[in-house]
Amino acid sequence: MQVYDAPLRDMRFVLNELYSDDGFGALPIHAEFTPDLTDAILEEAAKFCREVLLPLNRPGDEEGCHLENGVVRTPAGFIEAYKAFAEGGWTSLASSPEWGGQGVPEAVGKLVEEMICSANLSFGLYPGLTHGAVCAIEGHASDALKAAYLPKLVSGEWAGTMCLTEPHCGTDLGLLRTRAVPQDDGSYKVSGAKIFISAGEHDLTGNIVHLVLARLPDAPPGIKGISLFLVPKFLPKEDGTPGPRNGVTCAAIEHKMGLKASATCQMLFDNATGWLVGEPHKGMAAMFTMMNAERLSVGIQGLGVGEAAYQSAVWYAKDRLQGRSLAGAKYPDKPADPIIVHPDVRRMLMTMRAYNEGCRALSGWVARALDAEAHSPDPEVRKRASDFVALMTPVVKALFTDLASDSANLAIQCYGGHGYIRESGVEQYARDARITMIYEGTNGVQALDLVGRKLGANMGRYLRSFFHPVSQFIEENNVDGPMKPMVEGLARAFGALQLSTATIAQRGMKDPEEAGAASADYLRLLGLVAMGYCFAKSTKIAGLKLFFGAEDKAFYDAKIKTATYFFERILPQATASFLAIKAGKTSMMALADDAF
Amino acid sequence: MSGADAIRKVCVIGAGTMGAGIAAQVANAGIPVLLLDILPREGDDRDAVAKGAVAKMLKTDPAPFMSKAAAKLVETGNIEDHLDKAAECDWIVEAIVERLDIKQALYARLEAVKRPGTAVSSNTSTIPLNALVDGRGEQFRKDFLITHFFNPPRYMRLIEIVRGTETDAGVAGRVEDFVDRMLGKRVVPTKDTPGFIANRIGTYWLAVAVNAAIDQGLTIEEADQIGGKPMGVPKTGIFGLIDLVGVDLMPLLTKSLTSTLPAGDPYFDTVRPMPMVDAMIASGYTGRKGKGGFYAFDKATKTKQSRDLATGEFRATIKPAPLPPGTEKDLAALVSAPGKVGAYAWEVLGKVLGYAADLVGVVADDVVAIDDAMKLGYNWQYGPFELIDRLGPGQLAARLAAEGRKVPVILQTAGERPFYRVEEGKRQFLGTDGAYHDVVRPAGVLLLEDIKLAGKPIIKNGSAALWDVGDGVVALEFTGKMNALDADVMALIGQTIPLVQEKYKALVIYNEGSNFSAGANLGLAMFAVNIAAWSEIEKLTKGGQDAYLALKYAPFPVVGAPAGLALGGGCEVLLHSDAIQAHAESYIGLVECGVGLIPGWGGCGEMIDRWRHNPMLPKGPMPAVAKVFELISTATVAKSAAEAKELGFLRPTDGVSMNRDRLLADAKARALALAEGYEPPQPPEFRLPGAGGKAALTLAVKGFQAQGLATPYDGVVADALADILTGGEADLVDVLTEADMRALERQSFMKLVRDPRSQARVEHMLETGKPLRN
Amino acid sequence: MKILVPVKRVIDYNVKPRVKSDGSGVDLANVKMSMNPFDEIAVEEAIRLKEKGAASEIVAVSVGPAKAQETLRTALAMGADRAVLVQVEDGAEVEPLAVAKILKAVADEEAPGLVICGKQAIDDDSNQVGQMLAALLGRPQGTFASAVVVEGDAVVVTREVDGGLETVKLALPAVVTTDLRLNEPRYASLPNIMKAKSKPLAVKSPADFGVDVTPRLKTLKVAEPPVRSAGIKVPDVDTLVAKLKEMGVA
Known part of the structure; x- marks a missing residue:
C-alpha cells in the first residue's frame, strides 16, 4: 500500500537544528521565517500532500494521460488538485514577491518539494517545470516579457516547459536544428520538432509557456549558436489574457515505463511566434540557469520517491505476519511475527532510512547555500555558497536518484511477491524513480560534470567549500568519546576522497579518459562522504540534545542509531569506490569495440 | 688584451x-x-x-x-x-x-x-x-x-x-x-646598409601589416590577432607595437629609409600618404607615451578603445571571433585559411619573409644574423627564416612563384630544405653557398639549449632535469610550467646529490627559461589547500627544507645561476648555494608575505645568517633580525643583481654576469674553482631576541597599520614571520639550531596556509597575477 | 456581526492514542497535536458566513497551554481575524464547565452575534461545552448543525438528530455546535499562513476572567479498549443464524 506522511520531525531537525553553524552566517530571510511559521507551512503542505496528492498517485499511474484531437487529458482529479494547489499559493512558494511569489527560503521550499514528490511525482512535474521556466525568464528575459508572463506563471494560472531535446539530439545539444527567423516586429518565427517535453501539453492551465532552444539564421554551428525563445501556446491579447492559438501542437505523447500521469510530449513548432530570451546565441547560458535549478530539483524528486518507498515498506513490514523471529517469537499472541523482526528486512529498511535521512540532511545544506547565494550581504559568502551549490548540484542529482532507485527496489523486495503486483503500489515507485536517473542530464553526465567542470576548475576552488568544513569537523571532533569511531570512519573515507581527488586531478590533466573512467565512482565517493559528514554532525547534535535532556528523546535516539548504521554498513562502500578509482581506466577500455 | x-x-x-x-x-x-x-x-x-x-x-x-x-x-x-x-x-x-x-x-x-x-x-x-x-x-x-x-x-x-x-x-x-x-x-x-638589419625588415613589416589591414578592411583587433601570436610576434600585435614604440616614429623612419634606400627597394611600394597617422600625431595621440594611439583607454567609461581604420575615430574594442582551429600553431594552415584570416596572414608573411630572404647577403652574411636581429631587436619569437621553416621553404617559394612574384635566390638555393637543421647534435644553418654550416657561438658562450641538442639528461622527471655540462659539472634545470617548484623538483634534488658525489665535481642550478623560478607551484599548493590536504602540504614544506639543506651540506660545491625572476622558493634555493653567479638582470626576493605566507623552505634562517655577517650592521641579534623582517614582510624584490647584493640576497663575493649567454659558462667556472679542496659549510647556530624582539617588530607593523599602509591581515602575517625571526618561545640565552629554525618556519607556514585570508591572497594571485590587499 | 469560534488543541486524528503505562491518561509526549476536527468545521463555517457577508469579524478563542497558540494560528491561517488564548499550565486539565465559564466571560467581552463551536472534542468526547455555554449565556442553541443559514437577526440551523433532520430557527445572538457533515474545511493557503503570523493574538489567563479551573472530577484509570478477538467466516445465512443462537445472542 502506498503510505506517506511527511517526515516533519526530521525535516524540522534539518531546518532548525542541524545547521546552526553552516558557515554562511545568519541570513535575514531565515530570521524572518521563524520556526513557528515554517512549521505551519510544512504542516499545511504535508496535509495537502497526504490528503489531496497521495490519493491521486496510483489512480493517476493506472489511468495515465491521453491525447485526443491534440488535447492532452490528465488523469481524473488532477485538474481539481492543481486548482487547489495553485489557489493554496504553492506554485509560487519560492518565487520572488516581485512577481507575486511568497519568497519562502529554499531551505523550506526544498522540503515542500520533497513532500510533493513523495506524494505524487507525476503531479509535481507540472508546477516544477513552471518554476524552472520562471527562473529562466526572471534571470534573462526582457522587462516586457517578465511583466507579461511572470505573474501568471508564478500564480500557477499558466504553466511552463523546457524544450531542449530533439529526435536526434539529447545530451549533445550542439546538434539541434529548430530554427528561429526574426520578424519585423521584433518577434521570431520558430519552427522545428522537440521530443520528451514534460508537460508540453495538458488541461491544467489556461496557457502553456514554452522555453525553446533554437538557432537564428546567422548562428555559428554547435553549442555556441543556440538561442532561447519564449513561445506561448496562446498568444496573449492586449489585456494579457490568452488570445489566438500559436503554431505549437502536441503530435504525440510518449508511452513510458513510469511517471505515467505526467504528459511527456512530442511538440511541433510550425512558424510559431516567439520572443528571444536573453542575448542571441547565448541560449545555453540562460538554459543552464534553469537546468541547474532543475537538476537540484530532480535530486529532491529522488529523495521524495525514496521516502515514500521507505514508508510503504515500513507499513508492510509491520503489517505482514510471516514466520517467527530467529531469536524466538516476538509477538506470541499473533499467529506469526511481523516481518520487521527479520535482520534482512531490517537491513533493507535501515538502508532506505539512512539514504533518506542522509540525503535530506545534505539537501538541507545545499538549500541553505542557495539562500546564502541569493541573500547574503557578504560577497565572499555569496561566492562560497555559489561554489558549494555548483559542486553539489551534480552530486545531489545523481546520488539522490541512484539511491532512490535502490530504495524503490528494496521496497519491492520487502513486499516479496506482493511488491511485484501492481495493487501493492510499490512497483510504481521503482518505475517512477527510474527516470530521475536519466532526465536533466543522465547520472553519467552529472559525474562528468563533477570531475570535468567542478573538480579542477580554478585550482579546485569549488572543492574548498565542501572539503574545508569536513576537514575542520574531523579535526574538532577527533577526540576520545562516544563519537570517536564515527569521526574516525569519516576521516578514513575523507582521506580516500582527498587522495582520489588528487589522483583524478593529476591523471585527468594528462588523459581526460582517466577522469571519465573515475567519474561515477568519484561522485559516489564524494556523496558518501557528504552524507557521512551530515550524519556525524547530526549525531553530535542529537547527542548534545540527549545530554541536555531534550524532551524528544525517541527522535534523537533514532537519529543516532540510523547514523551508526550508515557508518557501519554503508560508508564502507567508500573504500570500494576508492579502489575502483585507483584502478584507473585500463580494464574499462581494454576490450576492443568489435569484441563487444 | x-x-x-x-x-x-x-x-x-x-x-x-x-x-x-x-x-x-x-x-x-x-x-x-x-x-x-x-x-x-x-x-x-x-x-x-x-x-x-x-x-x-x-x-x-x-x-x-x-x-x-x-x-x-x-x-x-x-x-x-x-x-x-x-x-x-x-x-x-x-x-x-x-x-x-x-x-x-x-x-x-x-x-x-x-x-x-x-x-x-x-x-x-x-x-x-x-x-x-x-x-x-x-x-x-x-x-x-x-x-x-x-x-x-x-x-x-x-x-x-x-x-x-x-x-x-x-x-x-x-x-x-x-x-x-x-x-x-x-x-x-x-653590413653597412640603410637601417641595418632589424629596422630595415621591421619597418617594412610594420608598413606592410598596416597597409594590408587598411586595404583588406580588417579591424586593428583582427590584424593584431592574426599578426600577433600565430606569427610569434609579441602579444602587443602590430598596432599595439606601434603604440608602444611611438606612432610619431613611423614618419621619421619612413623619411630616413626613403632617403637612403636604393631605388627599387620594395619598401618604396609601401610608402603612401597616411593622413590618419599624421592627424594622430598632430593631436597628441603618439602612442602609450601620449594620450593613446591606435588603442586607448577611456577613463570615463573605463573601457578599452580602438581606432576604426576607415574613419579614424575611436570605438569600443571588439574582441574578434576566435581564429579557425589549428591556425594558431600552424603557419601553413594560417596562410591558407579561408576568408580574411588567410588573406591577411599571407599578405604580411609572403611579403615580409620574401623581403627578408632577399636581404641575405645584403644586410648580413647569413640567415642567423638576420634571425638574431629580429628576435633580439623586435622581440619576435621566431626569426624570419625560422618562420619560413615553419611555413615550409618550398611552399613559400611555390606560392610566390604562382603569384608571379620574384622568388629570392636563397629560397631557390634552399628548395625543399629547411634553413636550420640539427646534425650530430649541432645546430646548423643553410649558407648562401647552399651548404649547411654549424651555428657558431662566440668563445666562452655555453648554452643549455645547445647541450640539449647533443644528448639526453642524466636524469629527469616532470619538473626538473639534470644535464652534464662538461668538465665534471652538472646543471640542475627546472622544467615545469613557469619553472615552478614542486615535490618532483625536491625529489630530483634528492636523487642528484649521491649522483654528483659519485661521478662529478660540482653542481650548478641553471635554466634558460625567461625566469629562473618564480617560486613554489602555487596552483598545485592551492589545489592541496582546497582539498584540505594539510598533511601533504606540511610534507611538501618539510621536503623542500630537507632538499635545500641537502644541497647546502652536499660534499661538492653548488652554484646558483639565476636570470630573471628568482622569487620565493626560487630565491631560497639560491640562499642555500655555496655561491651564486647571477645574471645582471636577476630579480630576487622573498615575496611570500604578498600571498599571505612566509618563506618556508629555510629562507628565514638563511637570510638572518647573511645579514648577521654584514659588517655594516651594529652588533647584537636585533639589527639583522629587523633588517630581514623588513625585507620579507614587505616582499622586497631586488631589481637587479647589483641591488640583490645591497639587500643581502647575494653575498659580496657572488658573481654577476652581464651577458645572459655567458651565465652558464661563468657559473660553471665558479663551481670548478670552488671544487678544489671543497668543504661543506658548518651549520649555523642562532641566538635570537625572543619575545621582546618580537614586540619591537610588531610595533613597527602596527605603526604601518595606523597609517593605513598595512591591512589588519598584513599584521597577522607579519606576526607569524616575527615568530620565526625572533626564535619563537626561545630567548637570548637559548641557542637555536638550523632544525629549530625550520620547525618554526613550518609552524608559521601551516598556520598561515590554513587561514582563509591567505587562501584568498593566493587565489587572487593565481587568477589575476596581482597581490590582494585584504 | 462578530462570530466567536472556540477551538481546542487535541491529539491528531491520525494518531493512534497510547495509554500511559500507569493508566493515568493518554501519553501525549511528542505526539502530533492538531485542531479538533469539529472545531475546524466551525472555523470553516464562520469563514463561509463571512465570505457570504453574514459576518464581519471572526475571533478564534482557545483554552489551553501555550502551545495552543499553534492551533489558533491555524485558525488565523484559515481565515479567522484575530485570536485569544486563555492560557493554562501545560498538562492542566480544564473541565467542560470551566471552559464554558471562560468562554462565557470572553463572549461577554466580545459580544458576538454567533458562537460556533465543535459539537465535541475528539480527545474526551464530552459533548458539553456548547450546551453549557448557551445556558450560561442564556442564549438559544442549535447543536449538531449540518446546515447554518443566517436570516436577518435569526439563524436557521439544520440539526442531525437520531430520527433524521430537525430545523430550528434561533434568534441571534445564539450558540451553534457543528456536526461532521456541515462542511469540508479548507486548506490554509500559503499566503494566509504567512499573513496569520501578523494577525493579533491576545494571551490571557483564567484569573483575568475570575474563573476557577480547579478540576472537580477525578480520573481513576484510563485503559485501552479490550482487544477484539478475531471473527470467523461462515459460509451462508443458515450457519450464521445457527451460530448466533449457539452464542445466545439471537
Whole structure:
C-alpha cells in the first residue's frame, strides 16, 4: 500500500537544528521565517500532500494521460488538485514577491518539494517545470516579457516547459536544428520538432509557456549558436489574457515505463511566434540557469520517491505476519511475527532510512547555500555558497536518484511477491524513480560534470567549500568519546576522497579518459562522504540534545542509531569506490569495440 | 688584451634617451663613464643637459640604472669644456642627433684630440658608415665603427655592429668584446646598409601589416590577432607595437629609409600618404607615451578603445571571433585559411619573409644574423627564416612563384630544405653557398639549449632535469610550467646529490627559461589547500627544507645561476648555494608575505645568517633580525643583481654576469674553482631576541597599520614571520639550531596556509597575477 | 456581526492514542497535536458566513497551554481575524464547565452575534461545552448543525438528530455546535499562513476572567479498549443464524 506522511520531525531537525553553524552566517530571510511559521507551512503542505496528492498517485499511474484531437487529458482529479494547489499559493512558494511569489527560503521550499514528490511525482512535474521556466525568464528575459508572463506563471494560472531535446539530439545539444527567423516586429518565427517535453501539453492551465532552444539564421554551428525563445501556446491579447492559438501542437505523447500521469510530449513548432530570451546565441547560458535549478530539483524528486518507498515498506513490514523471529517469537499472541523482526528486512529498511535521512540532511545544506547565494550581504559568502551549490548540484542529482532507485527496489523486495503486483503500489515507485536517473542530464553526465567542470576548475576552488568544513569537523571532533569511531570512519573515507581527488586531478590533466573512467565512482565517493559528514554532525547534535535532556528523546535516539548504521554498513562502500578509482581506466577500455 | 680589460673608461657623447641609456648600462657594468652633451640654451650650469639626463634616468621606470651606486659612476660634462677628457677614454660612443653634418663636425673635433687606437663608434641607426667618416684621416677611419644599440639599452639585448672597410679589426674586436661581456649584448655583425638589419625588415613589416589591414578592411583587433601570436610576434600585435614604440616614429623612419634606400627597394611600394597617422600625431595621440594611439583607454567609461581604420575615430574594442582551429600553431594552415584570416596572414608573411630572404647577403652574411636581429631587436619569437621553416621553404617559394612574384635566390638555393637543421647534435644553418654550416657561438658562450641538442639528461622527471655540462659539472634545470617548484623538483634534488658525489665535481642550478623560478607551484599548493590536504602540504614544506639543506651540506660545491625572476622558493634555493653567479638582470626576493605566507623552505634562517655577517650592521641579534623582517614582510624584490647584493640576497663575493649567454659558462667556472679542496659549510647556530624582539617588530607593523599602509591581515602575517625571526618561545640565552629554525618556519607556514585570508591572497594571485590587499 | 469560534488543541486524528503505562491518561509526549476536527468545521463555517457577508469579524478563542497558540494560528491561517488564548499550565486539565465559564466571560467581552463551536472534542468526547455555554449565556442553541443559514437577526440551523433532520430557527445572538457533515474545511493557503503570523493574538489567563479551573472530577484509570478477538467466516445465512443462537445472542 502506498503510505506517506511527511517526515516533519526530521525535516524540522534539518531546518532548525542541524545547521546552526553552516558557515554562511545568519541570513535575514531565515530570521524572518521563524520556526513557528515554517512549521505551519510544512504542516499545511504535508496535509495537502497526504490528503489531496497521495490519493491521486496510483489512480493517476493506472489511468495515465491521453491525447485526443491534440488535447492532452490528465488523469481524473488532477485538474481539481492543481486548482487547489495553485489557489493554496504553492506554485509560487519560492518565487520572488516581485512577481507575486511568497519568497519562502529554499531551505523550506526544498522540503515542500520533497513532500510533493513523495506524494505524487507525476503531479509535481507540472508546477516544477513552471518554476524552472520562471527562473529562466526572471534571470534573462526582457522587462516586457517578465511583466507579461511572470505573474501568471508564478500564480500557477499558466504553466511552463523546457524544450531542449530533439529526435536526434539529447545530451549533445550542439546538434539541434529548430530554427528561429526574426520578424519585423521584433518577434521570431520558430519552427522545428522537440521530443520528451514534460508537460508540453495538458488541461491544467489556461496557457502553456514554452522555453525553446533554437538557432537564428546567422548562428555559428554547435553549442555556441543556440538561442532561447519564449513561445506561448496562446498568444496573449492586449489585456494579457490568452488570445489566438500559436503554431505549437502536441503530435504525440510518449508511452513510458513510469511517471505515467505526467504528459511527456512530442511538440511541433510550425512558424510559431516567439520572443528571444536573453542575448542571441547565448541560449545555453540562460538554459543552464534553469537546468541547474532543475537538476537540484530532480535530486529532491529522488529523495521524495525514496521516502515514500521507505514508508510503504515500513507499513508492510509491520503489517505482514510471516514466520517467527530467529531469536524466538516476538509477538506470541499473533499467529506469526511481523516481518520487521527479520535482520534482512531490517537491513533493507535501515538502508532506505539512512539514504533518506542522509540525503535530506545534505539537501538541507545545499538549500541553505542557495539562500546564502541569493541573500547574503557578504560577497565572499555569496561566492562560497555559489561554489558549494555548483559542486553539489551534480552530486545531489545523481546520488539522490541512484539511491532512490535502490530504495524503490528494496521496497519491492520487502513486499516479496506482493511488491511485484501492481495493487501493492510499490512497483510504481521503482518505475517512477527510474527516470530521475536519466532526465536533466543522465547520472553519467552529472559525474562528468563533477570531475570535468567542478573538480579542477580554478585550482579546485569549488572543492574548498565542501572539503574545508569536513576537514575542520574531523579535526574538532577527533577526540576520545562516544563519537570517536564515527569521526574516525569519516576521516578514513575523507582521506580516500582527498587522495582520489588528487589522483583524478593529476591523471585527468594528462588523459581526460582517466577522469571519465573515475567519474561515477568519484561522485559516489564524494556523496558518501557528504552524507557521512551530515550524519556525524547530526549525531553530535542529537547527542548534545540527549545530554541536555531534550524532551524528544525517541527522535534523537533514532537519529543516532540510523547514523551508526550508515557508518557501519554503508560508508564502507567508500573504500570500494576508492579502489575502483585507483584502478584507473585500463580494464574499462581494454576490450576492443568489435569484441563487444 | 680583451676588450673587457682594455676598455676601462667610456665616453658617451649625446645625453638623449639612447646616449644616456648607453652610459647607464656602462655604469651598470661598473665602468666609469663620461656623459657629454651640448651647452644648455640657458642657465649657468654648463653641464646641465647631461646632468638633467642622469637625474631623469633615476626616476625612469623601467630603470636604466641597476643600482643607485651605478649612477655615481657617471661623470657629466659638455662637449665645449670636456672634449679633452673624452680623449682620455678608451671608447667614445657618439649618440647625438641623426644629422650627418653635425656628426661629421663632432668627429672632426674628436679627431683633433683623441689618441690613436681609441675606438670611436656611432649609434646611428640609418646613416652609412662611409658617409660618417668622410673627410676623416686614416687613423680615425681605422678606429671608427657603428655600434647600433636598441632602446632601452639596458634591456634590449641586440647590438648591430658595422665595421667599415678600413676599420681596424683589433679596435672593433675590443669594442665587440666589451659590449658582449661588459654590456651583455649579443653582437650581430651587420653590413653597412640603410637601417641595418632589424629596422630595415621591421619597418617594412610594420608598413606592410598596416597597409594590408587598411586595404583588406580588417579591424586593428583582427590584424593584431592574426599578426600577433600565430606569427610569434609579441602579444602587443602590430598596432599595439606601434603604440608602444611611438606612432610619431613611423614618419621619421619612413623619411630616413626613403632617403637612403636604393631605388627599387620594395619598401618604396609601401610608402603612401597616411593622413590618419599624421592627424594622430598632430593631436597628441603618439602612442602609450601620449594620450593613446591606435588603442586607448577611456577613463570615463573605463573601457578599452580602438581606432576604426576607415574613419579614424575611436570605438569600443571588439574582441574578434576566435581564429579557425589549428591556425594558431600552424603557419601553413594560417596562410591558407579561408576568408580574411588567410588573406591577411599571407599578405604580411609572403611579403615580409620574401623581403627578408632577399636581404641575405645584403644586410648580413647569413640567415642567423638576420634571425638574431629580429628576435633580439623586435622581440619576435621566431626569426624570419625560422618562420619560413615553419611555413615550409618550398611552399613559400611555390606560392610566390604562382603569384608571379620574384622568388629570392636563397629560397631557390634552399628548395625543399629547411634553413636550420640539427646534425650530430649541432645546430646548423643553410649558407648562401647552399651548404649547411654549424651555428657558431662566440668563445666562452655555453648554452643549455645547445647541450640539449647533443644528448639526453642524466636524469629527469616532470619538473626538473639534470644535464652534464662538461668538465665534471652538472646543471640542475627546472622544467615545469613557469619553472615552478614542486615535490618532483625536491625529489630530483634528492636523487642528484649521491649522483654528483659519485661521478662529478660540482653542481650548478641553471635554466634558460625567461625566469629562473618564480617560486613554489602555487596552483598545485592551492589545489592541496582546497582539498584540505594539510598533511601533504606540511610534507611538501618539510621536503623542500630537507632538499635545500641537502644541497647546502652536499660534499661538492653548488652554484646558483639565476636570470630573471628568482622569487620565493626560487630565491631560497639560491640562499642555500655555496655561491651564486647571477645574471645582471636577476630579480630576487622573498615575496611570500604578498600571498599571505612566509618563506618556508629555510629562507628565514638563511637570510638572518647573511645579514648577521654584514659588517655594516651594529652588533647584537636585533639589527639583522629587523633588517630581514623588513625585507620579507614587505616582499622586497631586488631589481637587479647589483641591488640583490645591497639587500643581502647575494653575498659580496657572488658573481654577476652581464651577458645572459655567458651565465652558464661563468657559473660553471665558479663551481670548478670552488671544487678544489671543497668543504661543506658548518651549520649555523642562532641566538635570537625572543619575545621582546618580537614586540619591537610588531610595533613597527602596527605603526604601518595606523597609517593605513598595512591591512589588519598584513599584521597577522607579519606576526607569524616575527615568530620565526625572533626564535619563537626561545630567548637570548637559548641557542637555536638550523632544525629549530625550520620547525618554526613550518609552524608559521601551516598556520598561515590554513587561514582563509591567505587562501584568498593566493587565489587572487593565481587568477589575476596581482597581490590582494585584504 | 462578530462570530466567536472556540477551538481546542487535541491529539491528531491520525494518531493512534497510547495509554500511559500507569493508566493515568493518554501519553501525549511528542505526539502530533492538531485542531479538533469539529472545531475546524466551525472555523470553516464562520469563514463561509463571512465570505457570504453574514459576518464581519471572526475571533478564534482557545483554552489551553501555550502551545495552543499553534492551533489558533491555524485558525488565523484559515481565515479567522484575530485570536485569544486563555492560557493554562501545560498538562492542566480544564473541565467542560470551566471552559464554558471562560468562554462565557470572553463572549461577554466580545459580544458576538454567533458562537460556533465543535459539537465535541475528539480527545474526551464530552459533548458539553456548547450546551453549557448557551445556558450560561442564556442564549438559544442549535447543536449538531449540518446546515447554518443566517436570516436577518435569526439563524436557521439544520440539526442531525437520531430520527433524521430537525430545523430550528434561533434568534441571534445564539450558540451553534457543528456536526461532521456541515462542511469540508479548507486548506490554509500559503499566503494566509504567512499573513496569520501578523494577525493579533491576545494571551490571557483564567484569573483575568475570575474563573476557577480547579478540576472537580477525578480520573481513576484510563485503559485501552479490550482487544477484539478475531471473527470467523461462515459460509451462508443458515450457519450464521445457527451460530448466533449457539452464542445466545439471537
